[in-house]
Amino acid sequence: MTYTPATDEETAERVEAAFEGLQDSNYPKQVDQLDEPREMLADVKRAWQKQNEVQNIISEAITHAQNAGEKYESVISDLADVNGDLETTAAALDAIMALDPDNYEPKEPAKAETAALYINRSREVITFGKELLDEALDYAVRDDYKALAKMVSAARELTVTAAEAVAELAVAVDRLNDKNE
Numbered sequence: 001m002t003y004t005p006a007t008d009e010e011t012a013e014r015v016e017a018a019f020e021g022l023q024d025s026n027y028p029k030q031v032d033q034l035d036e037p038r039e040m041l042a043d044v045k046r047a048w049q050k051q052n053e054v055q056n057i058i059s060e061a062i063t064h065a066q067n068a069g070e071k072y073e074s075v076i077s078d079l080a081d082v083n084g085d086l087e088t089t090a091a092a093l094d095a096i097m098a099l100d101p102d103n104y105e106p107k108e109p110a111k112a113e114t115a116a117l118y119i120n121r122s123r124e125v126i127t128f129g130k131e132l133l134d135e136a137l138d139y140a141v142r143d144d145y146k147a148l149a150k151m152v153s154a155a156r157e158l159t160v161t162a163a164e165a166v167a168e169l170a171v172a173v174d175r176l177n178d179k180n181e
Contacts, residue, residue: 037101048093
């Protein structure tokens with residue numbers, strides 16, 4: 001009986017057959033591609049849940065501060081401001097979670113819509129600024145710091161005037177946007 005060496009092709013077939021079904025740990029299996037839009041929505045939902053959890057914890061902290069007494073009024077005010085800011089975040093996350101990845105088509109807002117958005121944001125900021133000046137005026141009056149109280153009062157009045165003007169502007173832009181729809 002004579003020995004006939006296997007051809008390269010036969011050797012390759014035997015090697016493949018021997019290792020068929022085995023997975024080399026250095027080469028991970030090909031995984032299906034993720035459905036990225038749904039993964040994004042799942043991430044946003046997790047963020048919304050965690051943000052909601054943070055709000056609940058802050059609300060609990062407010063309750064404890066209230067129970068602790070009057071000396072924690074400023075802390076309560078700060079915590080309430082944080083909770084208010086988180087409401088804005090929650091609303092934005094809510095809007096994103098409402099997206100349907102199967103039908104989502106990005107919409108470029110009209111210039112007038114963008115202007116209205118900025119006007120409304122500025123109204124919120126001016127209103128917040130007025131509230132801060134109210135607090136500053138209160139502290140200046142409590143300390144009988146008349147010069148500071150006078151300056152803060154003047155700045156507050158300018159802020160009130162600006163807030164009224166921006167509120168009127170917001171109404172006007174809303175009317176324009178309603179006419180253009």
